[in-house]
Amino acid sequence: MKRASLAVYFIMGTTNCQRDPLVILGEALQAGVTIFQLREKGEGALQGEALLNFAKRCQQLCRTYGVPFIINDDVALALAIDADGVHVGQDDSELAKIRSQFADKIIGVSVHNNEEMQTAVAGGADYVGIGPIFATNSKADANEPAGVTFLQKARASYPDFPIVAIGGITPERTAQVLAAGADGVAVISAICQSDNIAQTVNDFKK
């Protein structure tokens, strides 16, 4: 995948939104986010038919803007609707199996140390997500904030591999994260909770 597509990686699920999630996604796409991940988790998360329908509407919006549409964790859903890819953590399905199911799609893997990174790269991940860099309220089981130390090491070991940073990232913190070696920032709350998504996305792009 092109490293540039990770520049402003918007992640959202309905439980992250205080306004209509599809309106939020539309505003984020209009503003120029470069990739989108549907991450439907937590209390009140959509399931079954409701999730399927919501995912299809998100996918349609992403298509309109030519932005890759990624699904978190739910490999079966990603296959069912022919999403552009999946993002998985260390506790999700095995990478080799997913790679065989998603021959030419995007696979992202969350990694927290060198061993996990090596395994992800060797297993055919297209990009890795590294975090939480800063404290986050958007992931119930998040690890302690790790700062940029591992991110810097990962970049030094893999000069050309696509890496996105995640966790508590705001426009103000973006320069620091990019300087540490990330190709882009993955963001939930700074965009979902923004009063002015166009402005916020613009600030991330600067």
Ligand code: TZP
């Ligand atoms: N993985 C590590 S931190 C995080 C995920 C999914 C949540 C990021 O959300 P926010 O609101 O941008 O901190």
Ligand code: MG
């Ligand atoms: Mg997961």
